[in-house]
Amino acid sequence: MKAVWGFIFLAIFSFGWAQTTTRILFILDASNSMNLDWNNQTRMAAAKEVLTKSVENLRGVPNLELALRVYGHQSNVTNTYQDCQDTKLEVAFGPSNIDPIKAKIKGIQAKGATPIARSLEAAAADFPDTLARNFIILITDGLESCDNDPCIIARKLREKGVKVTPFVIGLGMDLSYLDKFECIGSYTDAESKAAFENVLSNILSKALLNTTVQINLNTVEGKPLETDVSMFLYETGTSNLKYTYEHTLNRKGLPDTLVLDPKLKYDLRVATVPAIAKNNIAIVPHTHNVIQVPAGQGQLKVTSIKSPEGTILETRILENSSSKTLHVQQLGDIQKYLVGTYQLEILTLPRTYKEVLIEQSKMTSFDVPAAGQFVYQAPKGIVGQLFYERNPGQWEWVYDLKHNQTTGSVRLQPGTYKVVYREKDQRSSAYTKEKKFTITSLKITNLTL
Secondary structure, eight states, X not given: XXXXXXXXXXXXXXXXXXXXXXXXXXXXXXXXXXXXXXXXXXXXXXXXXXXXXHHHTTTTOXXXXXXXXXXXXXXXXXXXXXXXXXXXXXXXEETTOHHHHHHHHHHOOOOBOOOHHHHHHHHGGGSSOSSSEEEEEEEOOXXXXXXXXXXXXXXXXXXXXXXXXOEEEXXXXXXXXXXXXXXXOEEEEESSHHHHHHHHHHHHHHHHHOOEEEEEEEOTTSOSOOOOOEEEEEETTSOOEEEEEEOOBOTTSSBOOBOOOTTSEEEEEEOSSSOEEEEEEEXXXXXXXXXXXXOOEEEXXXXXXXXXXXXXXXXXXXXXXXXXXXXXXXXXXXXXXXXXXXXXXXXXXXXXXXXXXEOTTOEEEEEOOOOEEEEEEEEEEEEEEEEEEEETTEEEEEEEOOTTXXXXXXXXOSEEEEEXXXXXXXXXXXXXXXXXXXXXXXXXXXXXX
16 A cells, blocks of 8 residues: 655764764655646656755855765656666765756656655665764655555664654645654645745754754643744844744644754743743754743633623733733633733723633633613703712712713613712702612613703
8 A cells, every 4th residue: 555755854864973074865756746736837846946946055065965866767657567676876975066966956857656765775875974964855745656664664774773853744735644754753744835945944954053942832830832822032132033933833742843043142032921031042052952931821711691792892901910901802802811810900881800810721711791771861961970889888980971961871880870960050069969770781770860
């Protein structure tokens, strides 16, 4: 049964890391399936174009040697025959062979079988020694047509002491196929030639720099499970923004790997609510760096379930020790916040205040009672104000009645109120009157003044 492939595979033969020489072996798929269309050109044309450009960009890199292996380019595949030995080292390793590699790529025609596993196995012998930092990058469209199992080959390499760190990129394939690469390592997909080029460039950067970074947004238990927020990396002490990323977990549920310039120190800003700052971060070259960021979050939802459809309420969110507005949340929206205590000021009449605790990975909900309606009428125009009895005997201003009007209507939260008023034409405070009334959810309270 054919195993479905579609990836760039990066295997690290990790012996002698103290040496400065880096060797990169490109393995190019020239099987017949590479003649299929992909983004307005064939897969072969796209692969050759991207690989040629990438190789040229490596010109002048010190202590770098390149080589090229090709498979599927020597024998035509037919309905009854495929040559599973069709794999050949076309350009051996050398310090200045970029032009020969580009020339060989230009003349390759896709026509044969897809012996991926056998090419990978043969590639281990292409390296002159194990003293350098040795890499394999295999570019293929994705159909393993021979009988070897790449998972078995990968296991054999590891058993020989070869550390395999693959990067799998499906070229416009059904993403469900990518799960088959779990036995090999990390993988991703490229839906366009531009995405393919970006990923290849990123892999080459990792190979050349050997400096990678992983930013862990940790829960309160210290697990790197928080994600899907923007991150900004500035050169330390400046407003010079160097990198912007949307934090992502890879297919294994772990923070993905980034490539940062190790010569700089960074100030990190994570766009959680509230935002997180971590300053003066140093990147250690030639190793995998892990930046730990406490970022435990939970969710908040403010509702008013019994209110009529279309009710609009905004909630002002404040940190417990601050008077500054952190966020304004709309009714029914779900928003993530860092774990902690927050004050809610819901813009009802009168204001509704609530203290809430946001807990790790939990939804905190608060339901606002539906308002009632206060309707008043008077024989003459009046002036006055509404007050709410939030605590016994303590009257809190709520609303000014419409000046010199005889009727009015106000939506109010359930509770006890009083209106203090007089007729506009009366010229003495002695004519002041007041009336108490009660508001009930979804009920109309009529009052004649």
